[in-house]
Amino acid sequence: MKNILILLIIPFLSFSQCLEGNCNNGSGTFLWENGDKYTGEWKSNKEHGQGTFIWAIGDKYTGEWKFGKRSGEGTFIWAIGDKYTGEWENNQQHGQGICSWKNGNKYIGEWKKGKQDGQGTYTWGEGTVYDGDIYVGEWKNNKRHGQGTYTFPDGTVYKGKWKNGDFVRNPKWELR
Numbered sequence: 001m002k003n004i005l006i007l008l009i010i011p012f013l014s015f016s017q018c019l020e021g022n023c024n025n026g027s028g029t030f031l032w033e034n035g036d037k038y039t040g041e042w043k044s045n046k047e048h049g050q051g052t053f054i055w056a057i058g059d060k061y062t063g064e065w066k067f068g069k070r071s072g073e074g075t076f077i078w079a080i081g082d083k084y085t086g087e088w089e090n091n092q093q094h095g096q097g098i099c100s101w102k103n104g105n106k107y108i109g110e111w112k113k114g115k116q117d118g119q120g121t122y123t124w125g126e127g128t129v130y131d132g133d134i135y136v137g138e139w140k141n142n143k144r145h146g147q148g149t150y151t152f153p154d155g156t157v158y159k160g161k162w163k164n165g166d167f168v169r170n171p172k173w174e175l176r
Contacts, residue, residue, distance in 0.1 A: 040065065055079075063088065086111065103128055115142045137162065 021028025022042065029039040040051015046068035047053065053061045063074020070076070070088040077083045086097020092114035093099070099107045104125015110118025116139040124130035137148020143165035144150075150158040161168050 043067070101125070109139065117141060 015033040017031060019029045019031050023030045024045050025043055027041050029037065030042075031037050035056030036053070038047055038051055038053045040047060040053075041049025043049065044067070047065040048067055049065060050063070051065050058079030059077065061070055061074055061076045063070065064072025066072065069091045071090065072088060073086070074088050075083065075085040081102035082100065084093055084097055084099045086093060086099075087095025089095065093111035094113060095111060096109070097111050105123065105128060106125070107116055107120055107122045109116065109120020109122075112118065116122075118139060119137070120139050121134065121136045124133045126132065132153035134151045135144055135148055136151075137144060138146025140146065144162040145164060146162060148160070148162050152158075158167065
């Protein structure tokens with residue numbers, strides 16, 4: 001009977017633990033049972049201040065934290081090779097930032113709640129569908145939206161208004 005009781009309790013035990021330091025209020029390293037690990041500053045048992053979180057799947061964030069959420073300046077590197085460096089709020093890209101994708105695409109500009117939103121420049125990487133194209137202008141919800149200039153590798157330039165990612169209202173083409 002005693003052995004059965006032990007076998008029933010074991011699955012409910014948590015092996016997450018503070019490996020070193022003070023993981024309540026101070027600096028310390030905490031390891032979760034799934035393999036996630038945080039090293040940095042803590043406040044009220046939450047990541048708060050400067051720190052590095054490494055997920056078991058290989059993603060990594062280094063930067064500022066506020067009460068357990070990515071907030072402030074920081075860099076997130078995905079295990080697949082994509083990278084974002086810039087401002088964060090409530091665990092989302094928010095403010096100015098640079099995102100580089102593994103395929104060579106790059107966005108430099110404003111973000112709002114995890115999406116490209118505001119002024120920004122998007123450059124498509126070599127070998128992608130839009131190889132070498134560049135868009136400079138306004139964005140909304142990850143789409144070209146507002147005034148913008150789209151430049152093709154052959155020098156053709158489109159200046160005009162965009163809505164939900166599409167050209168609208170009398171596009172003007174220029175050859176250079």
